[in-house]
Amino acid sequence: MTVTREDANQYLRNLTGNPDSALYDDQWEAIDLLVNARGRLVVVQKTGWGKSAVYFIAAKLLRGQGFGPAVIVSPLLALMRNQVDAAARAGIRAVTLNSSNVTEWDAITRDIEAGEVDVLLVSPERLNNPDFQANVLPGLARSAAMLVIDEAHCISDWGHDFRPDYRRIKDLLAGLAPSTPVLATTATANDRVIADIHAQLGEHTRVLRGSLERPSLHLNVVQLPDSTQRAAWIASRLGKLPGSGIIYCLTVPAAEELAQALAAANFPVAAYTGRTDAAEREELEQQLLRNELKALVATSALGMGFDKPDLGFVIHFGAPSSPVSYYQHIGRAGRGTDHAEVILLPGAEDKNIWEYFARSSFPPPETVAALLDALNTADGPLSTPKLETYVSISRSRIDQALKVLDVEGAVNRVRGGWEATGEPWHYDAERYEKLAALKAQEEQAMLDYVALDSCREQFLRQQLDDPSALGPCGRCDNCRGEHLSTDVNLAMSAAVDKAASTPGVEINVRKRWPNGVAYKGAIKGLTSIRALGRLNSITTGPLLGRVLGEQTWRPTEPWTSDPILSLAVDVLKNWGWDNRPVTVVALGTTDQETTDMVTAFAQALAQIGRMDFAGTIPVHPGAAEVTAQNSTFRVRALDNHWDFSGAPQLAGPILLVTDVVDTSWSLTVAAHHLHATTGAEILGLAMASQA
Structure with missing residues (x-):
């Protein structure tokens, strides 16, 4: 049955609550193509144009023809909540499966099977959930009235907010009946991204593109x-x-x-x-x-x-x-x-x-190879925490790499973690170089x-x-x-x-050792950590960044005119410790200028606070800078990094001073050894925090 523009306008009036509402020409063109022609369409229109009205009205019209629910892949919880509320106002039954309503999944799944749902909103990550893949996705692929890919620029690795999980939509597309309408919508896609989306949806996909002018x-x-x-x-x-x-x-x-x-x-x-x-x-x-x-x-x-x-x-x-x-x-x-x-x-x-976020993107090929080797030789699935013991990158970057490997067919997410598929995989260096060049241009x-x-x-x-x-x-x-x-x-x-200018930043103290290191259980020694400020702080960041970047700081007289020492004194005054430190120790680095600066800073603090300065803990001769990014590899590298052989029986509590704290493992490992040598309580003080 062919639907008319007036049929669609009536649903728009229900959606807006305005009896005078009428669709724009290009909104009706999109609905007509989806409902009557059952085609595939990319819509690139400015924010506020009414893309959600198009897919909600199309969904309701298709439901009226006896089809199942429309599936909308949507990237954010805020977006889902707004869409569910908007749909309800128009008499459209929209539900969502996401991390915030886990207890409702079974009931929602039953409603879908009973034909009581008009629209299902899911995140792209949900498409890779093993239970969802096994129990929900096959039925949806067979009965879905329409597939909507919202914020479709996320499907393209040339897009500004590419998400690997969006690539999984290709599996959903492959399972759809050929006549199932597909709509991809975005307000922020250039020619390159539109071409990529078009290629993924198929050669018969139409593109509806409007002006992005925002007169307000x-x-x-x-x-x-x-x-x-x-x-x-x-x-x-x-x-x-x-x-x-x-x-x-x-x-x-x-x-x-x-x-x-x-x-x-x-x-x-x-x-x-x-x-x-x-x-x-x-x-x-x-x-x-x-x-x-x-x-x-x-x-x-x-x-x-x-x-x-x-x-x-x-x-x-x-x-x-x-x-x-x-x-x-x-x-x-x-x-x-x-x-x-x-x-x-x-x-x-x-x-x-x-630059920091660029470095945190896809890891280098040797790291990916190590991940695949670990999975290929494992007896069963490996969780992300377990994989941290095999590769020297952070957990978030492991997750990012696994998502890419998953959508490219090299690994599968299963109950208990991840497993290799055995399919060959190669690092597409040319593509990543092009992406890096594109980011530099942007x-x-x-x-x-x-x-x-x-x-x-x-x-x-x-x-x-x-x-x-x-x-x-x-x-x-x-x-x-x-x-x-x-x-x-x-x-x-x-x-x-x-x-x-509230003095200092409190840093969480590590409680337990990571898997795959020589130590087990609770960590002892370090009881509290403070930093003078964050390097990206809106106030102290520029000062701290300049001091640490130049590495030439030395105390001035009087110390009250020195902003670094004044800030440090404020941090110490407001620490709230149970026992005041009596000894100060500097933690050496692989860079001599940095070590000299930290030593001078620690000596100045000892003098101002009338504490004993016990010297600097040196790194072992020939020790290299520790660049490992995940906890397991970092602790392994730090365990034999410093020479504690000369550490005497110092009186505690001890204030252990360093330059920058990032993961806090340097202070944790050093404090562990210092505590083992002296038996004293250790308080960590960093000149700056990385985050």
């Missing part, structure tokens, strides 16, 4: 002379910005620190990151939707799919590494308003953060955007290969010839500085 967005870049003043600048301007909004940060610590600083200036804000509990995330989203918060200070954890039509502003505290990613973020603002402010505040640390484009003196929106749309980006927007700071002031309110600056 007013783009600005503010380059402060001192980037440590960005928090104070935001506090000076936040109350004047329209409505409520999102402040994006590049890292979790920066988001948490900035939220704390703005809250101290009496702004109703909260941090929203990957560390935020799932239930708390949902509540924070609702608070922002209800305008109970002025802003959420977020990482990219709050990104695709969060839908607040009246979001009044988006600020970036630090520049993302890709203009495409940036355009995706700012697309959250002004979807239902005439005016939204978009502000980018680049930071001195941005390029270092980009980073340079982001730097170009910051320095731009022409239209900002046109530049971003051209990065997305928007064919309609033909002229200046007339709204950005460059088009207007009006740039936001760099002035900072002194009172706000004082409030922010006071909150952000």
